[in-house]
Every structure is written in structure tokens, then in C-alpha cells.
Ligand SMILES: Nc1ncnc2c1ncn2[C@@H]1O[C@H](COP(=O)(O)OP(=O)(O)OP(=O)(O)O)[C@@H](O)[C@H]1O
Ligand SMILES: Nc1ncnc2c1ncn2[C@@H]1O[C@H](COP(=O)(O)OP(=O)(O)OP(=O)(O)O)[C@@H](O)[C@H]1O
Ligand SMILES: [Mg+2]
């Protein structure tokens with residue numbers, strides 16, 4: 001569903017230069033739930049943003065489906081992202097002037113795709129926010145905002161979801177409910193999910209775990225157990 | 227060092243009303259490291275903000291040292307906070323136009339207090355950011371930004387530090403280094419720390435753990451073990 005080929009991302013230049021991604025090649029198969037772990041600063045968010053077409057590589061290729069992102073102009077890239085990619089940001093990035101409901105529905109609106117109403121209801125119930133959906137982000141707790149961001153990515157059933165530490169602000173009970181629901185989406189809808197997590201228990205919900213360090217993939221575990 | 231007496235915080239009115247804090251009374255002793263746990267939405271951030279004088283209660287009292295916060299006007303409250311209170315926000319709240327160094331030094335500048343240079347160096351080393359301090363938040367990873375927020379609160383040795391999920395974005399190795407350093411600050415400098423965490427391992431670094439649910443304190447563990 002998404003692939004990085006010899007992906008390198010360099011920030012800055014000279015001796016303040018940071019090689020955030022160092023020749024990374026990885027293939028995320030359709031219908032698989034992959035976890036990505038690694039120390040703070042190892043390049044996880046950079047990899048997620050590059051794969052989702054939100055950030056340009058210094059060198060290397062990104063494929064979403066069979067589209068090479070470098071073949072697209074800005075407008076085509078935005079349209080592809082809106083129709084095919086869901087993203088749960090590490091900092092949530094909700095629109096403060098919209099309610100939780102409006103935030104959840106926004107990607108589908110922008111991508112001019114429909115939301116399956118029954119599925120949407122299951123998503124809202126799974127993230128445990130049914131009674132907070134008419135509130136704006138400023139009126140929600142940190143974990144509630146994170147859950148709105150999770151619901152926003154899941155509701156429109158995009159081809160691939162990149163989740164950057166989606167349970168970092170949640171207690172373990174709420175977090176595991178969300179991870180179980182992601183597993184459900186992967187099994188029932190063949191949803192593809194790539195999730196960055198610092199939590200080994202969270203990673204155990206995935207089919208496979210990749211380990212990043214200093215911008216490189218250094219290890220891989222299939223069928224992880226916590 | 228800080229106390230809440232019959233603290234109640236109500237948001238909204240009518241049937242959309244939320245009782246974020248429900249008659250909470252708690253005393254945080256000087257020199258103690260207390261963890262606060264509870265489900266997402268249970269009132270932890272609201273309690274932290276009320277104790278730090280960042281948010282007004284609907285009813286009840288907050289004492290910092292032997293000062294009743296309701297005796298202070300806006301100006302006096304701001305000065306007290308700047309001199310005596312350190313806060314690590316759940317969303318970091320760094321100034322995007324300042325470098326990590328400038329962000330760390332800002333509270334002391336605003337409070338017109340001095341920073342112990344040796345202590346500051348130990349803090350920067352403990353959070354593992356020595357080589358990223360000249361960068362602005364936008365050039366730092368999520369976990370690096372969180373570490374700047376941690377360093378900012380610790381560097382000026384305030385009377386009390388309120389830490390709202392300070393390791394949520396960190397891998398377990400980096401997180402435990404920071405928690406160990408907080409223990410060091412508590413033992414060496416008699417630092418008072420109140421830390422919200424969702425992680426039982428993180429809570430085990432504290433001297434005591436309080437449990438919140440639906441805006442009330444429902445349990446307490448002394449000398450926790452993970
Ligand atoms: N401005 C507001 N208006 C209405 N309700 C609010 C407002 N701010 C917070 N709340 C509600 O108060 C309750 C407690 O919020 P709080 O942020 O203290 O929770 P928390 O324990 O920190 O949660 P988390 O673990 O998710 O960060 C939540 O149900 C939240 O939706
Ligand atoms: N705009 C930028 N300019 C310079 N360096 C940057 C920039 N953005 C990120 N970096 C650096 O690139 C490296 C990788 O960052 P990235 O955000 O991918 O890490 P991460 O693995 O997601 O970390 P965390 O677990 O803390 O979120 C870090 O050292 C970071 O400081
Ligand atoms: Mg990150």
C-alpha cells in the first residue's frame with residue numbers, strides 16, 4: 001500500500017546537518033498492521049510524513065499504491081492524500097474552530113468522499129467520545145483530543161493510515177480499546193495501518209514491528225508479543 | 227508546598243455541564259514526588275492547572291505555600307507563578323520563535339530569578355538534548371520538544387513543579403532517564419514534583435500515587451512498585 005525506496009532526508013547543512021532518514025527502504029503491505037518503534041529523534045515521524053506525502057525527501061522514492069509521489073504536482077499530491085491517506089499526528093493538529101464532529105468529517109469533505117454512517121458510529125463509540133462530539137478541541141482533555149484525531153483518520157476508511165503515537169496521551173484501558181479497534185479495522189475492512197509507538201504493549205497489537213535508530217531500520221519482529 | 231481544599235471545577239451549564247473536579251482536597255508536601263493517574267478525561271490536567279494558578283476554580287481554595295491564590299490579583303498571581311511554579315504542559319507550549327535554549331531560560335527571565343549554571347548543565351545533559359539546544363521547536367522531534375519543556379521547568383528550581391504527562395512522547399529509555407533525574411532533583415534539592423502519568427512504570431518512580439476518576443480522588447498508594 002505504501003513503499004519507501006532508498007529514502008534519505010537531510011535537515012540543515014554543514015556541521016549542524018541532521019540525517020533524519022538514512023537510505024531507508026521499506027514496504028507496507030495492504031491489510032497489514034505495522035508498528036514502528038525507536039528512540040526519540042530516530043526518524044519515525046519523518047518517515048511517516050515522507051510516506052504520507054507531507055514532506056519531501058532529499059533523495060529516494062515514495063510510492064503510494066502504484067503512484068510515485070514525485071510524479072505528482074502539488075495539486076495532485078494534495079488530492080491523493082485527501083482521498084487515500086489518513087494521518088494521526090503526534091500533536092493531533094485538530095482545527096480549534098471546529099467541533100469534534102466537524103473535525104472527524106473534514107478529510108472526507110475535502111476529499112469529496114462519503115463516510116459510511118454505520119462505520120462512523122462504530123468509530124466514535126470505540127474511541128469513547130460519544131458525549132463530547134459537539135465540543136471544540138479547547139474544551140477537551142489531551143486524551144480526548146487525541147481520540148478525535150484517531151476517529152478522524154479511521155472514519156473515512158482511507159487506503160492507508162499513518163498513526164504517529166496515537167495512544168501516547170491515553171490511559172492503558174482507553175489505549176487498548178483503540179488498539180483493539182484498529183485491529184478490527186485491519187481484519188474487517190482490510191485497513192492498512194502503520195503506527196509509531198513508544199509502548200511495547202501497543203506494538204504487540206501489530207502484525208509486525210520495525211525498529212528505527214539514527215534514521216535507519218535496524219530490526220524487525222513478526223507477530224510480536226509484549 | 228501546594229494544597230487544594232474542596233476544589234470544584236464545573237465547565238458549561240445545564241445538561242452539557244461537566245464537573246471536571248468534584249470537591250477535591252489534596253495536600254502536596256514539600257520535597258515529595260507524587261504521581262497522579264486516572265482515565266482520560268478524569269480531571270488530571272484540570273487539577274494541575276488549578277493548583278498552578280492557571281485556571282480558576284468554581285468553588286474551593288488553592289494554597290501555594292501559605293498563600294491563598296484567591297487573595298492575589300492577576301499581577302500578583304502571575305509573579306508568584308513565575309517565581310515559584312514550574313509547569314510541563316501536556317501539549318508542551320513552547321514558543322516557536324525561540325530556540326530550545328531560549329525556551330529553557332524564559333521562566334527565570336520572566337521571574338527575574340537566576341539560573342544555577344551547573345544545575346542547568348546537568349538538566350540539559352539529563353534530558354539528552356545537548357546537541358539540539360540551538361534549534362527551534364519546529365526543527366525538533368515530538369519527544370525532543372517534550373524534553374525541552376521538561377528542562378524548562380527543572381532548570382530554574384521552582385518551589386513546585388507540575389508535570390502533565392512529561393514522558394508521553396518518549397521511548398522507555400529516554401523516559402526513565404528523565405524520571406530518574408526528577409528523583410535526583412527531589413532528593414538533592416528537595417524539589418517538589420507532582421506528575422500526571424498514564425504509565426504505571428512512570429508512577430513507580432514517585433513516592434506516592436493518587437488516583438483520579440470522574441473528578442474525584444478515589445485511591446492512594448504509598449511507595450508504589452510497578
Ligand atoms: N473548556 C472546557 N469546556 C468544557 N469541558 C472541558 C473543558 N476543559 C476540559 N473539559 C472537560 O473536563 C474533563 C476533564 O478534563 P481534563 O483535561 O482535566 O482531563 P485529563 O484527566 O487531563 O484527561 P487526559 O488524560 O485525556 O489528558 C473532560 O471531560 C474534558 O472534556
Ligand atoms: N525541520 C527540522 N530541522 C532540523 N532538524 C529536524 C527538523 N525536523 C526534525 N529534525 C530532526 O530530525 C530527527 C528526527 O526527527 P523525528 O521527528 O522524525 O524523530 P522521531 O523518531 O519522531 O522522535 P520522537 O519519538 O521524539 O517523536 C531529530 O533529531 C530532529 O531533531
Ligand atoms: Mg515523532
Ligand SMILES: [Mg+2]
Nearest residue numbers: 141142271316
Ligand atoms: Mg490531561
